[in-house]
Amino acid sequence: MSSENFDPTLIGFLCTWCSYTGADLAGTARMTYSPNIRIIRVMCSGRVDPQFVIKAFKEGADGILISGCHPGDCHYKEGNYKALRRHRLLRKMLEQFGIEKERLRLEWVSAAEGAKFQNVCDEFTEQIKELGPLNIMKGDINEYREA
Amino acid sequence: MVNLKIDGKTIQVEDGITILQAAEQQEIKIPTLCYHPLMEPYAACRVCVVESISGKGSELVTSCNTLVKNGMEIQTASDKALFARRMNVEMLLAQAPAAVPVQELAKELGIEKTRFKIKDPDEKCILCGMCVRACEDIVGASAISFLQRGQHREVCTPFGEQSEACIGCTACAFFCPTGAITVEDLHGRKVIHSELDLGPSTAIRVPIRQAVPMVPFIDEEACIHFKTGECKICSDVCQKEAIDHEAQDEEIELEVGSIILASGFKSFDPSLIPAYGYGRLDNVITALEFERLVNASSPTGGKILLSNGEEPKSVGIIHCVGSRDENYNEYCSRVCCMYSLKFAHLLKEKTSADIYDFYIDMRCFGKGYEEFYHRLLHEGTKFIRGRVSEVSDMALSKEEEGKLIIRVEDTLIGVVRRIPVDMVILATGLEPGTDSNQIAKVFNISCSQDGFFLERHPKLAPVSTFSDGIFLAGTCQSPKDIPDTVAQAGAAACEALALADKGKFDLEPITAEIDEELCAGCQICVGLCPFTAITYDKEKGISEINDALCKGCGTCVSACPSGAAQQKHFRDKQIFAEIEGIFIE
Numbered sequence: 001m002s003s004e005n006f007d008p009t010l011i012g013f014l015c016t017w018c019s020y021t022g023a024d025l026a027g028t029a030r031m032t033y034s035p036n037i038r039i040i041r042v043m044c045s046g047r048v049d050p051q052f053v054i055k056a057f058k059e060g061a062d063g064i065l066i067s068g069c070h071p072g073d074c075h076y077k078e079g080n081y082k083a084l085r086r087h088r089l090l091r092k093m094l095e096q097f098g099i100e101k102e103r104l105r106l107e108w109v110s111a112a113e114g115a116k117f118q119n120v121c122d123e124f125t126e127q128i129k130e131l132g133p134l135n136i137m138k139g140d141i142n143e144y145r146e147a
Numbered sequence: 148m149v150n151l152k153i154d155g156k157t158i159q160v161e162d163g164i165t166i167l168q169a170a171e172q173q174e175i176k177i178p179t180l181c182y183h184p185l186m187e188p189y190a191a192c193r194v195c196v197v198e199s200i201s202g203k204g205s206e207l208v209t210s211c212n213t214l215v216k217n218g219m220e221i222q223t224a225s226d227k228a229l230f231a232r233r234m235n236v237e238m239l240l241a242q243a244p245a246a247v248p249v250q251e252l253a254k255e256l257g258i259e260k261t262r263f264k265i266k267d268p269d270e271k272c273i274l275c276g277m278c279v280r281a282c283e284d285i286v287g288a289s290a291i292s293f294l295q296r297g298q299h300r301e302v303c304t305p306f307g308e309q310s311e312a313c314i315g316c317t318a319c320a321f322f323c324p325t326g327a328i329t330v331e332d333l334h335g336r337k338v339i340h341s342e343l344d345l346g347p348s349t350a351i352r353v354p355i356r357q358a359v360p361m362v363p364f365i366d367e368e369a370c371i372h373f374k375t376g377e378c379k380i381c382s383d384v385c386q387k388e389a390i391d392h393e394a395q396d397e398e399i400e401l402e403v404g405s406i407i408l409a410s411g412f413k414s415f416d417p418s419l420i421p422a423y424g425y426g427r428l429d430n431v432i433t434a435l436e437f438e439r440l441v442n443a444s445s446p447t448g449g450k451i452l453l454s455n456g457e458e459p460k461s462v463g464i465i466h467c468v469g470s471r472d473e474n475y476n477e478y479c480s481r482v483c484c485m486y487s488l489k490f491a492h493l494l495k496e497k498t499s500a501d502i503y504d505f506y507i508d509m510r511c512f513g514k515g516y517e518e519f520y521h522r523l524l525h526e527g528t529k530f531i532r533g534r535v536s537e538v539s540d541m542a543l544s545k546e547e548e549g550k551l552i553i554r555v556e557d558t559l560i561g562v563v564r565r566i567p568v569d570m571v572i573l574a575t576g577l578e579p580g581t582d583s584n585q586i587a588k589v590f591n592i593s594c595s596q597d598g599f600f601l602e603r604h605p606k607l608a609p610v611s612t613f614s615d616g617i618f619l620a621g622t623c624q625s626p627k628d629i630p631d632t633v634a635q636a637g638a639a640a641c642e643a644l645a646l647a648d649k650g651k652f653d654l655e656p657i658t659a660e661i662d663e664e665l666c667a668g669c670q671i672c673v674g675l676c677p678f679t680a681i682t683y684d685k686e687k688g689i690s691e692i693n694d695a696l697c698k699g700c701g702t703c704v705s706a707c708p709s710g711a712a713q714q715k716h717f718r719d720k721q722i723f724a725e726i727e728g729i730f731i732e
Contacts, residue, residue, distance in 0.1 A: 009729070011726065018593065021613070038729045040725050040726065042717060043657055043717060044700040044701055046700055046701065047702065047705050047714065047717060049704070049722075050705070051719070052723075052726065056726050059726055059727060060730050061726075061729075061730075073588075075591060075613070075614075076677055076698055076700030077677040079677070079700045079701075082675065082702050086705075110593055111613070112593060112594065112595040113596070
């Protein structure tokens with residue numbers, strides 16, 4: 001598949017209080033953003049189990065966005081800090097699996113930041129388009145090393 | 148009780164009062180200079196001297212510090228008393244010939260001029276020492292004292308220099324009976340709005356005129372008592388004994404079912420726009436200051452005056468100061484157009500000034516507002532469409548001299564105009580309160596991009612927030628005028644009542660639960676829970692979740708290594724299924 005007509009599948013885990021509402025705002029404000037992202041609502045970004053990310057990559061996602069409230073604004077006090085911790089560790093682990101760490105992205109989007117959500121989605125889609133499809137299941141590991 | 152005779156009148160008074168006080172009760176006036184009801188009597192001026200007649204003879208006593216005694220007979224204006232009083236006043240007149248109260252007293256007693264040598268014809272001080280005692284006993288600062296003795300005596304600060312002990316309370320001037328001590332206004336600025344910190348105000352005051360409850364408070368920063376530990380004159384005067392200097396700020400904990408946030412707004416600070424000259428140029432005032440000026444209870448009594456006390460001949464009102472401006476606030480503050488029109492109307496009513504309104508767009512959105520705008524057009528207010536670029540005092544022509552010049556592009560005729568006016572009113576916009584961020588944090592609600600509190604839904608839930616039981620009213624949610632605020636506040640109250648009326652609280656349905664069979668008792672979840680809802684049961688060797696405390700964030704669930712912790716409606720299984728569902732072709 002050439003990167004020009006490559007249509008990545010992105011999965012977004014959005015916390016219900018800030019980022020999901022922010023995405024909703026982007027929708028109600030009729031902001032258009034790239035349709036590649038599929039949103040899974042969770043109560044808090046701290047609910048995002050590393051297993052979800054691994055599972056999503058396994059199923060064929062090309063990029064995963066975790067989005068929560070800004071630091072200090074978490075509806076559950078500190079769930080977003082836990083998401084941050086897990087994100088840092090998970091990126092290291094993904095690299096060891098041969099998955100580019102850029103494919104997992106963490107963003108803070110508040111309920112008022114519809115425009116930011118729009119930007120993040122568009123930017124992330126572009127970034128993944130450049131990276132190309134995730135090919136971990138079929139490719140040769142040495143190819144990844146050289147790249 | 149004590150029986151005594153004053154000026155031939157037998158009276159009965161309570162024990163422990165002075166002759167002066169007893170006479171006052173009988174409405175007999177004994178002249179005095181150095182007596183003040185708030186101060187211990189000192190008998191320095193000797194003007195209050197009266198004749199006290201006892202069985203054998205009579206003696207002269209100072210009535211301000213002599214207590215009444217049984218069987219006393221007092222003559223306040225006998226020849227002997229008057230002779231002594233005249234002599235004393237004559238001597239005071241020599242000491243302080245310029246003191247008006249002494250001159251008046253002398254006139255009253257028939258003294259035309261003093262026989263004694265006048266040292267300084269401009270002297271006003273009678274050396275009664277009230278200022279010294281006020282400073283020491285009442286204020287507790289001891290900044291002034293008597294210097295030297297005898298004929299060289301004077302009231303002075305140490306070494307005659309500015310005293311570090313002086314706190315500038317002006318109590319000395321307040322107690323000075325002859326006006327020898329005066330207070331100068333060092334700032335030279337006219338005080339037009341005490342609530343806006345434009346100048347000094349008293350230490351005890353009511354916060355605002357519409358305050359509920361209407362109770363004065365003590366401003367600790369201005370109160371002498373909190374500086375020196377003395378004074379407390381207010382408690383001496385207050386007959387209800389309502390003043391408590393020991394009162395501390397109290398934190399009161401209330402258990403409530405719902406909360407309505409109505410924390411209001413902050414007015415935009417126009418000194419952030421230096422080109423408009425606020426704080427730098429005289430007669431450039433904000434809308435609130437004008438509102439205060441035009442109020443009937445203002446220092447000018449509702450008269451619209453310039454800082455030099457004259458009525459303005461022309462006034463410019465600048466709209467959208469700090470609103471609809473990318474450099475400050477992008478949003479429209481909604482209220483400014485209409486209050487600016489009100490100002491123009493008031494100015495027309497109270498003065499004969501030419502009024503210029505500089506606007507970007509007239510936003511007369513409410514009921515009857517457009518009609519009001521038309522009324523103003525007919526009244527002769529000059530409307531100029533364009534954003535003002537500068538207010539300056541630099542005149543280019545003769546008619547601009549001594550005026551404020553407003554530079555503006557009149558976009559309707561496409562020229563840059565210079566308009567000289569006497570007064571500029573800045574229609575400042577509305578901003579979120581300074582502490583709105585902290586309030587948002589405390590109540591766990593969000594702020595929108597401009598900093599105002601975010602409602603749950605702009606159309607369907609405009610008074611609710613994302614936190615259950617917390618509602619919004621007024622300008623803390625967005626700039627709005629009074630009718631809108633009242634409507635929203637009513638709605639918020641109804642929402643709160645509806646919640647209270649239910650009498651029950653719905654528990655969070657999405658809580659976490661722990662499968663006893665699977666839990667290995669590792670206690671990872673216990674430390675992660677931000678609400679301390681998880682406890683470890685030592686006997687069973689498992690962790691347990693308190694449903695009432697669990698808010699359902701699911702942090703514990705994603706950390707549980709054995710999968711024992713699960714979140715209702717967001718089970719691992721369910722989310723995995725969601726992920727799989729995405730990839731079904």
